[in-house]
Amino acid sequence: MAVAIPSGLGRVLAHFRLPGEPLSATPWRGGHINSNWRVECASPPHEPTAFLLQCISSSVFPEPWRVAENGSRVARFLARALRQRGQVDTSRECLTHVPTTGGADWLVDDDGRCWRLFLFVPGTRSLERPASAHEAREAARAYGAFLQLLTEYDGPPLHRTLHRFHDTAWRFECLEQAASADPCGRLASCRLEVGALLEAADLARALSLHPGPGVPERIVHNDARLANLLFDERAARALCVVDLDTVMPGTALYDFGDLVRSAATTAPEDAEDPGQVEANEELFEALVQGYLETAGTVLTQSERALLATAGRILTLEQAA
Numbered sequence: 251m252a253v254a255i256p257s258g259l260g261r262v263l264a265h266f267r268l269p270g271e272p273l274s275a276t277p278w279r280g281g282h283i284n285s286n287w288r289v290e291c292a293s294p295p296h297e298p299t300a301f302l303l304q305c306i307s308s309s310v311f312p313e314p315w316r317v318a319e320n321g322s323r324v325a326r327f328l329a330r331a332l333r334q335r336g337q338v339d340t341s342r343e344c345l346t347h348v349p350t351t352g353g354a355d356w357l358v359d360d361d362g363r364c365w366r367l368f369l370f371v372p373g374t375r376s377l378e379r380p381a382s383a384h385e386a387r388e389a390a391r392a393y394g395a396f397l398q399l400l401t402e403y404d405g406p407p408l409h410r411t412l413h414r415f416h417d418t419a420w421r422f423e424c425l426e427q428a429a430s431a432d433p434c435g436r437l438a439s440c441r442l443e444v445g446a447l448l449e450a451a452d453l454a455r456a457l458s459l460h461p462g463p464g465v466p467e468r469i470v471h472n473d474a475r476l477a478n479l480l481f482d483e484r485a486a487r488a489l490c491v492v493d494l495d496t497v498m499p500g501t502a503l504y505d506f507g508d509l510v511r512s513a514a515t516t517a518p519e520d521a522e523d524p525g526q527v528e529a530n531e532e533l534f535e536a537l538v539q540g541y542l543e544t545a546g547t548v549l550t551q552s553e554r555a556l557l558a559t560a561g562r563i564l565t566l567e568q569a570a
Contacts (some may be wrong), residue, residue, distance in 0.1 A: 284304050478491065
């Protein structure tokens with residue numbers, strides 16, 4: 251239910267170029283890291299009335315302004331690239347920032363918190379898992395198109411906002427150290443799971459997905475889950491890649507691998523019964539087809555050959 255805007259949020263919103271007076275702010279459940287509110291605004295006819303206000307988590311991102319700057323650079327580039335391809339209105343295909351009164355795409359308040367405001371994309375929904383091969387293919391097409399567009403990115407270099415984010419071998423080293431030290435005395439309750447993972451450590455190290463021969467460094471999403479897409483409510487079409495917090499240099503295999511991990515099964519990511527989690531061949535084939543349909547022209551032969559491996563490695567990495 252909409253609530254009156256708390257004075258703290260009101261002071262933040264006063265720094266953004268809204269088309270009218272903010273009327274309400276509703277906590278918005280989306281994502282697990284940042285704090286979000288849907289803001290309703292009194293607006294003239296034909297002006298947007300709904301916005302998403304976001305405070306970037308400084309506990310996850312040590313320098314949240316770098317996250318904001320990356321997101322701004324990528325969103326603006328995507329909008330320009332889509333317009334060059336004939337897209338007149340890009341507000342449903344990429345994130346649109348509402349600038350501050352000073353013209354910036356984010357605000358750092360007196361307490362050092364980093365805020366940004368987006369146009370709310372109406373008539374959309376997000377999915378935690380695919381209900382059909384069609385939805386899986388649409389998701390892969392969207393992430394493939396995202397990669398394809400960003401191969402032409404010509405702006406300033408992006409910041410690396412999280413250190414060694416997709417470094418599977420390093421993640422295993424951290425797991426081994428934690429299991430050996432067992433500082434909280436919890437190893438006994440998960441010894442089987444830890445043992446099963448450590449048995450796969452050679453796979454994690456041998457099949458590194460880091461940039462190398464045939465696997466170029468690219469600008470990638472780095473958190474390419476099904477939930478980070480907006481689908482058209484009526485047409486079951488993937489419209490917009492969102493949550494650009496981890497967009498930074500990496501490899502296309504990170505994105506495809508995480509997409510396989512999150513969308514090649516109909517089980518929820520947090521399923522308590524491991525028996526529910528099973529790779530679905532039809533969904534995997536749809537992911538491959540959709541990704542190649544839009545990104546196939548830019549992928550190298552080595553990247554293509556490693557698509558299936560990427561799914562195994564990113565699943566392993568997340569488990570670790």
